[in-house]
Amino acid sequence: MNLTVVTVVSGRHEHLREQIRGLARSTRPPDHHVVIAMGDHRIVDVVADADTDTGTATVRYIDTVDGRLPLAHARNLGAQVAVTQGADILLFLDVDCIPGPEMAATYERACSDSANARSLLCGPVTYLPPHRGRWSEEELIAHTNPHGARPNPAVGAVDSGSNYDLFWSLSFAVTAPTWGQLGGFFEGYTGYGGEDTDLAATARASGIGLRWVGGAHAYHQHHAVSSPPVEHVDDIVRNARLFHDRWNRWPMEGWLAEFERRGLVARTASGRIQRLGEPL
Incomplete structure (x- = not known):
C-alpha cells in the first residue's frame, strides 16, 4: 500500500x-x-x-x-x-x-x-x-x-x-x-x-x-507550553463557539473553565462563552 x-x-x-x-x-x-x-x-x-x-x-x-x-x-x-x-x-x-x-x-x-x-x-x-x-x-x-x-x-x-x-x-x-x-x-x-x-x-x-x-x-519533542494556553484564549473562545454551533456542546471544557476562573472569559445568561471586555 x-x-x-x-x-x-x-x-x-x-x-x-x-x-x-x-x-x-x-x-x-x-x-x-x-x-x-x-x-x-x-x-x-x-x-x-x-x-x-x-x-x-x-x-x-x-x-x-x-x-x-x-x-x-x-x-x-x-x-x-x-x-x-x-x-x-x-x-x-x-x-x-x-x-x-x-x-x-x-x-x-x-x-x-x-x-x-x-x-x-x-x-x-x-x-x-x-x-x-x-x-x-x-x-x-x-x-x-x-x-x-x-x-x-x-x-x-x-x-x-x-x-x-x-x-x-x-x-x-x-x-x-x-x-x-x-x-x-x-x-x-x-x-x-x-x-x-x-x-x-x-x-x-x-x-x-x-x-x-x-x-x-x-x-x-519538548517545547515551552503554558497551561492553560492563555496566549491562545481568543482562538480557543472563537473555535469553541464554532464547535458549539455545530455540535451543541462545548469542547475544551477544562481550558474554558480555567479561563473563567482567571477572569478571562465568562458565561452569559444564555450559556454562551463571553471574552472579558468583548461587546455583547
Missing part, C-alpha cells in the same frame, strides 16, 4: 528535521512525505537541508489567516496532495513528533485489516523531556512512556474506542477512502484548538470507528 505522511508546520525547523530523520530510519519509510508550510517560506530550505535517502518531501506553501495558522485547511491540502500522488494510507504526524521505528509499519498493518479500514487509527504519544542535539533511536525507545490520558494497547493489539474526545491529531492514520467519507477537517477553524475534536465528532456521527493501535509510537 502507498503510505504518505502529512505534516503541517510553521517554525519548529529543528523539530521538522528530527521528524524527517526519524522517517528515514523507519523500518517502513513512507512512500511520500507532504509538508504544508503555513506562512513560513523557509520550510523549503529546511526540508532540502534534511534530505535523506528517502527523497525530498513535497512542500506546499499557504498564507496564514489574519496572523492565525489555518491548521484545518493545511491538513486538508496535505491530504489532497497525498491522494493525488496515489496515497492509500494517510498518516498525519504533528511537526513536533518523531516517529518510532515501527510506527508507520504498525499503522499500515492496522489499516490493512478490513476490521479497521473504516476507522480513525491512533497510536500512543510519548512527551519527551528537553534534549540537546539529535535523538537517537535507542534514546527514543528508552524514553517510551505514553501519555496516560489515552489507551495504550499491547504491541500488535488494536482496540476499539468509544470516547472520541480522546482523539488527537498529533499522530493518526486513515485510509484514503475513509478520509473521503469524512470530508476532512472543517475549515471554519483557524488558530489554536477545536479542529481535531470536530473531526472526531464528524467520524462518530458518520459511523466511522475509533481504534487504538498498540506499538504505533510517536515521540513529541
Whole structure:
C-alpha cells in the first residue's frame, strides 16, 4: 500500500528535521512525505537541508489567516496532495513528533485489516523531556512512556474506542477512502484548538470507528507550553463557539473553565462563552 505522511508546520525547523530523520530510519519509510508550510517560506530550505535517502518531501506553501495558522485547511491540502500522488494510507504526524521505528509499519498493518479500514487509527504519544542535539533511536525507545490520558494497547493489539474526545491529531492514520467519507477537517477553524475534536465528532456521527493501535509510537519533542494556553484564549473562545454551533456542546471544557476562573472569559445568561471586555 502507498503510505504518505502529512505534516503541517510553521517554525519548529529543528523539530521538522528530527521528524524527517526519524522517517528515514523507519523500518517502513513512507512512500511520500507532504509538508504544508503555513506562512513560513523557509520550510523549503529546511526540508532540502534534511534530505535523506528517502527523497525530498513535497512542500506546499499557504498564507496564514489574519496572523492565525489555518491548521484545518493545511491538513486538508496535505491530504489532497497525498491522494493525488496515489496515497492509500494517510498518516498525519504533528511537526513536533518523531516517529518510532515501527510506527508507520504498525499503522499500515492496522489499516490493512478490513476490521479497521473504516476507522480513525491512533497510536500512543510519548512527551519527551528537553534534549540537546539529535535523538537517537535507542534514546527514543528508552524514553517510551505514553501519555496516560489515552489507551495504550499491547504491541500488535488494536482496540476499539468509544470516547472520541480522546482523539488527537498529533499522530493518526486513515485510509484514503475513509478520509473521503469524512470530508476532512472543517475549515471554519483557524488558530489554536477545536479542529481535531470536530473531526472526531464528524467520524462518530458518520459511523466511522475509533481504534487504538498498540506499538504505533510517536515521540513529541519538548517545547515551552503554558497551561492553560492563555496566549491562545481568543482562538480557543472563537473555535469553541464554532464547535458549539455545530455540535451543541462545548469542547475544551477544562481550558474554558480555567479561563473563567482567571477572569478571562465568562458565561452569559444564555450559556454562551463571553471574552472579558468583548461587546455583547
